[in-house]
Amino acid sequence: MFKIAVVLLMATAMVLGYVPRYKTEKFRVGIEYTKSLPMEGKSDRYRHRNNCDPFFVTLSTTAKKGYVITYLDVTVTVDAMGEIDFNVIRGQTGSRSMVFQIVSNHSDFLSFSYLAYGMREEEYRKISNVIIIGMPNHAWRTTINYTFLSSIVLYSVISFLKI
Numbered sequence: 001m002f003k004i005a006v007v008l009l010m011a012t013a014m015v016l017g018y019v020p021r022y023k024t025e026k027f028r029v030g031i032e033y034t035k036s037l038p039m040e041g042k043s044d045r046y047r048h049r050n051n052c053d054p055f056f057v058t059l060s061t062t063a064k065k066g067y068v069i070t071y072l073d074v075t076v077t078v079d080a081m082g083e084i085d086f087n088v089i090r091g092q093t094g095s096r097s098m099v100f101q102i103v104s105n106h107s108d109f110l111s112f113s114y115l116a117y118g119m120r121e122e123e124y125r126k127i128s129n130v131i132i133i134g135m136p137n138h139a140w141r142t143t144i145n146y147t148f149l150s151s152i153v154l155y156s157v158i159s160f161l162k163i
Contacts, residue, residue, distance in 0.1 A: 062097040
């Protein structure tokens with residue numbers, strides 16, 4: 001009975017003491033719309049020998065004809081001690097193509113997957129041309145409040161100095 005308890009305790013310690021070997025980060029660029037459809041995706045894994053130097057992967061994605069990219073989902077995995085940097089180099093939401101770069105540092109490998117979502121260009125124009133009415137500007141109220149508060153503080157300082 002004692003041997004079973006020791007083995008069970010050792011197995012529990014091994015499971016709870018497990019150190020994660022990988023670090024995964026997810027990046028999303030753009031806004032998810034209800035009518036977005038998957039356009040293009042890719043996944044790959046790169047291995048490099050010198051893990052002290054940064055490793056750059058530059059990728060480009062394009063939308064189908066008549067469509068624009070609304071958002072981009074990117075998932076990157078490196079070693080547990082690795083660092084990940086994600087940059088959009090060219091393009092933006094609403095354009096037909098995007099170029100982005102993934103940089104890993106202090107890692108032996110870089111594994112990534114991405115999926116670009118898009119929608120019809122006409123529908124995107126309708127959504128992006130929505131007129132937003134701004135809030136009214138009440139700057140004069142702020143000025144009056146500031147003047148009132150500063151006069152109270154000034155009066156308090158003068159009355160304090162007279163005592």
